[in-house]
Amino acid sequence: MLRILNDMSLSALVAGFVAVLIGFASSVAIVFQAAQAAGADSNTIVSWIMALGFGMGATCFFLSLWYRSPVITAWSTPGAALLATSLGTISYAEAIGVFVFAGLLTLLTGASGLFDKVMRLVPLPLACAMLAGVLFQFGLAIFDSMMSDVFLVGVMSLTYLVCKRFVPRYSVLFVLVVGVAIVLVRSDESLMLDIPFDVGGFVWVWPEWNLSALIGIGVPLYIVTMTSQNIPGVAVMRSSGYQTPVSPLISWTGFTSIILAPLGGFAFNLAAITAAICSGEECHKDPKRRYIAGLAAGIFYGLAGVAGASVVALFSIFPATMIAALAGIALLGTIGINLKNAMVDDSNREAALVTFLVTVSGVSFGGIASAFWGLLFGVICLLLSNIKLK
Known part of the structure; x- marks a missing residue:
């Protein structure tokens, strides 16, 4: 406890809070749609949000504490x-069976050590290029959002530039404060009063097994989670210099999915976007003290889980333009350093460029996301360029 107190910093706490804010606000609507498609009623949807909040909170906090690195987890947005x-086309109980099955596949992948071995074969420049490609759209979103609300995003961007010059560690904090202040000033006075402050409850449903659903939905759920979330998540850690063992992390996310699936915790995985916020220099200059952001994210996720529907209603008051701008601004440094690391080595530059372009393109073959194909095409390009002709 004494070490944690000594390592505590405001910038790391802010990074953890911003990660939770962006993680919830940017994709909670998709979780609602998934729950409704499964046939969940309002109480069950709240159970989903609570299970996801507690699952992410526990894995963020305890994994970050154990490995002393910012291990950030998330629900599987794709x-x-x-x-x-x-x-x-299936019942709610059969949907729970699908979640348990996908979690079991993830647990087996981590326990076997296969995923860790494969990721260690990927050269760092290619991993950085892929990560830059994943994050690139968030950087563009700053200026897309500016077209919709030039005043809000313009002031947030100017705040970032000024604070980056004078108080770089707290630049994202000031951007957040300014964004929230503008939103509240513009909003109706009764806006905050309309938010219900309720504590929800869990709804447990035992799984049922439908073979066609397990294969037709469970396997794709496992694949998109591994390729779209876990691969970029590992790339974030590696590009930030953390050599945290991957297999235990994958195993714990799979185990958490299995345990919380009956409550609505459909899939947990390593985060990429929010992890990048907690792993960069804006979090803390000393990489050994950035794990505090993981602890903070865990606590905030846990609080979000307790609040359930109230937190969802709170996040809903922030406009999409503010969330998009905040995410992009918080990730600017990470995008820049990964582009630099990807292109700095002449021998890997072309392969890294291919990886970046394929990832940015968003191509998807067989339901597998572009992050996977970017790495694959980049590795093929690298192997072919290293063939020596006699």
Whole structure:
């Protein structure tokens, strides 16, 4: 406890809070759609949010504490999008069976050590290029949002530039404060009073097994979670210099999914976007003290789980333009350093460029996301360029 207190910093706490804010506000609507597609009523949807909040909170806090690195987990956003379009033909209990099955596949992948071995074969420049490609759209979103609300995003961007010059560690904090202040000043006075402050309850449903659903939905859920979430999540840690063992992390996310699936915790995984916020220099200059952001994210996720529907209602008052701008601004430094690391080595530059372009393109073959294909095409390019002709 004494070490944690000594390592505590405001910038790391802010990074953890911003990660939770962006994680919830940017994709909670998709989780709602997935729950509704599964046939969940209002009480069950609250159980989903609570289970996801507690699951992410526990894994963030205890894994970050154990490994002394910012281990940030998240729900599977692409998995939720998949479920929103796939669960309409099966019962809710069978949907729970799908969640348990996908979690079991994830647990076996981590326990076997296969995922860790594969990721260690990927050169760092390619991993950085892939991560830059994943985050690139968030940087562009700053200026897309500016077209919709030039005053809000313009003031937030100017705040960042000024604070980056004078108080770089707290630049994201000031951007957040300024954004929230503008939103509240613009809003109706009774806006905050309309938010219900309720503590929800869990709804437990035992799983039922439908073989066609396990194969047709469970396997794709596992694949998109591994390729779209866990691969970029590992890339974030590696590009930030953390050599945290991957297999135990994957195993714990799979185990958490299995345990919380009957409550609505459909899929947990390593985060990429929010992890990048907690792993960069804006969090803390000393990489050894950035794990505090993981602890903070865990606590805030846990509080979000306790509040349930209230937190969802609170996050809903923030406009999409503010959330998009905040995410992009918080990730600017990470995008820049990963582009630099990807292109600095002449021998890997072309392969890294291919990885970046394929990832940015958003191509998807067989339901597998572009992050996977970016790495694959980059590795193929690297192997071919290293063939020596006699």
